[in-house]
Amino acid sequence: MARNGFVSRWRRSSERVNAAVACDVSPPHVSDEVHVLAVDDSFVDRKVIERLLRISSCKVTAVDSGRRALQFLGLDDEKSSPVDFHESSTFKEIPVVIMSSENVLARIDRCLEEGAEDFIVKPVKLADVKRIKDFMTTRVYRFGNEEEEESGGMMMMNKRKLQDSLDLSSSSSPPQSISPSSSSLSSSPSSSLSSPSSPTPSSSGSTLPSSSLSAPSSPISLDSPIRRLKTTITD
Amino acid sequence: MAAGVLQLQRQLTDYTASLFSEGFLDDQFNQLQQLQDESNPDFVVEVVYVFFEDSERLLNELAKTLDQQSIDFRKVDAHVHQLKGSSSSIGAQRVQRVCIPFRNNCEEQNIEGCLRCLQQVKQEYTLVKNKLETLFKLEQQLLAAQRSMSTI
Numbered sequence: 082m083a084r085n086g087f088v089s090r091w092r093r094s095s096e097r098v099n100a101a102v103a104c105d106v107s108p109p110h111v112s113d114e115v116h117v118l119a120v121d122d123s124f125v126d127r128k129v130i131e132r133l134l135r136i137s138s139c140k141v142t143a144v145d146s147g148r149r150a151l152q153f154l155g156l157d158d159e160k161s162s163p164v165d166f167h168e169s170s171t172f173k174e175i176p177v178v179i180m181s182s183e184n185v186l187a188r189i190d191r192c193l194e195e196g197a198e199d200f201i202v203k204p205v206k207l208a209d210v211k212r213i214k215d216f217m218t219t220r221v222y223r224f225g226n227e228e229e230e231e232s233g234g235m236m237m238m239n240k241r242k243l244q245d246s247l248d249l250s251s252s253s254s255p256p257q258s259i260s261p262s263s264s265s266l267s268s269s270p271s272s273s274l275s276s277p278s279s280p281t282p283s284s285s286g287s288t289l290p291s292s293s294l295s296a297p298s299s300p301i302s303l304d305s306p307i308r309r310l311k312t313t314i315t316d
Numbered sequence: 317m318a319a320g321v322l323q324l325q326r327q328l329t330d331y332t333a334s335l336f337s338e339g340f341l342d343d344q345f346n347q348l349q350q351l352q353d354e355s356n357p358d359f360v361v362e363v364v365y366v367f368f369e370d371s372e373r374l375l376n377e378l379a380k381t382l383d384q385q386s387i388d389f390r391k392v393d394a395h396v397h398q399l400k401g402s403s404s405s406i407g408a409q410r411v412q413r414v415c416i417p418f419r420n421n422c423e424e425q426n427i428e429g430c431l432r433c434l435q436q437v438k439q440e441y442t443l444v445k446n447k448l449e450t451l452f453k454l455e456q457q458l459l460a461a462q463r464s465m466s467t468i
Contacts, residue, residue, distance in 0.1 A: 125402035126366050132351045132359055160333070182401050202343045204405045 115214070116140040120150040121180075126203070130180075133210045177215055180205060321465055324458040331454055336468070340444050345407030364448055368407045371441055374399045378434055388468065393422035393431060410440045 121127045127143045134141045144150050146299045151157040176198035179189075189200045198216065202210045335341045345360075352359040374395050381392050400415035414437045421429030 123398060123402055123405070124370055125363060125405050127365055128363050129348070129351075129405050132356065132363075136353075176430055182404060203401065204347070204407075206344070206347050 114140050116142070118150055118153055119143040120139050120147060121146070126205075128209075130205055133205060133207060136207070137214050141213065155293060175215075182184065321461045323456065324454065324461050328451075328454045328458055331451060335447055335451065339409050342407045342409040344405065348406060361452055363406055364452075367402055367408070368445060370398060370402050371411075375434075375438055375441065378437075382430055382434060387425075387427060387430075389422045389425050389430075393419055394434075396422060396437075404442050408441075408444045411444055415438050442448060 097181075115138075117125060117134050119130050119134065119141055121130060122145055124145075127145065131141050131143045142153060146155060148157065177196060178199040178201060179192045179197045180201040180203055182203040184202050199213060201213070243283055321384075336345075337451060348360050348363060378392060378399075379394050381395065392429045396415050400412055400419070403411035403415070414433060418430065418433035418437060432447055
């Protein structure tokens with residue numbers, strides 16, 4: 082499954098990953114509060130994301146490196162094999178959201194194909210966190226229904242270092258036009274959009290329960306790359 | 317006096333507006349303001365001061381790295397990228413914008429270009445630092461005036 086592959090590569094390249102937000106979602110009858118592990122090597126960004134999450138009623142732990150994130154999650158033990166990690170239902174279910182200042186469609190799509198649930202273009206705004214939070218809330222219901230003790234989660238990763246390790250620099254997607262209404266990624270400081278890549282029915286798209294996208298209380302904004310992909314798939 | 321408070325308010329509004337119209341700040345700064353409330357009344361000041369410290373560290377690193385016999389452009393680029401990111405996160409638009417040609421110069425391994433950009437980014441940083449410090453001072457003055465009003 083692409084997400085496991087993504088996660089295992091993430092683990093091997095943990096040294097180079099320097100920003101992620103992992104969110105543990107407790108079963109609703111225990112607590113409604115979401116615990117987010119924020120990872121970013123920039124002190125400024127850590128402070129901002131911490132505040133953004135707290136103001137959105139999330140509990141936050143902020144660390145400055147992928148290594149520390151693994152330590153926090155209890156995964157930095159050299160002895161534990163990647164297999165344990167793969168088979169842990171907890172970590173398998175953690176959705177990943179990438180945050181990056183880069184706004185290159187091909188790379189964004191590649192992240193999504195590799196299993197990321199969403200992609201936030203920096204600088205991160207309140208609306209971005211709200212969007213993600215709505216997605217997380219929906220997943221709580223899903224886990225609650227399945228009566229899983231394990232919590233789900235989400236990771237937001239700073240793509241800069243991750244990109245180095247995943248070698249996302251080469252875009253393999255052929256250009257294809259995307260409907261104008263959904264092609265804009267607004268509020269990006271440097272709009273260096275490369276040619277639009279094909280809206281492949283990515284694994285990340287297929288792993289999202291349809292309920293999470295059609296949650297009536299939280300329409301996905303046009304800023305969301307997920308929405309953009311989904312729009313073209315379902316149109 | 318009420319007139320004093322009104323005047324300070326007007327001053328603050330005008331000054332803030334000028335920072336936006338002159339491009340020193342962009343909408344991300346507004347985003348930060350939105351995150352400030354009674355539970356976190358100093359949030360903006362705190363983040364901005366983190367930005368100041370961070371930027372000064374990066375500018376020093378940049379000067380050092382560019383002063384080497386053999387320049388490590390990847391290192392320079394990494395520092396510029398960080399500076400671009402943090403300035404973008406607080407809405408320091410002009411600083412962020414100067415980082416763009418800076419990165420291009422790194423890519424081209426253009427020493428002269430890099431040194432020029434370093435000067436420019438230092439300049440923009442100093443400007444926005446002064447502007448923000450002035451802004452914060454005005455806010456403090458307004459707060460003090462409002463407080464003294466309420467005790468009358």
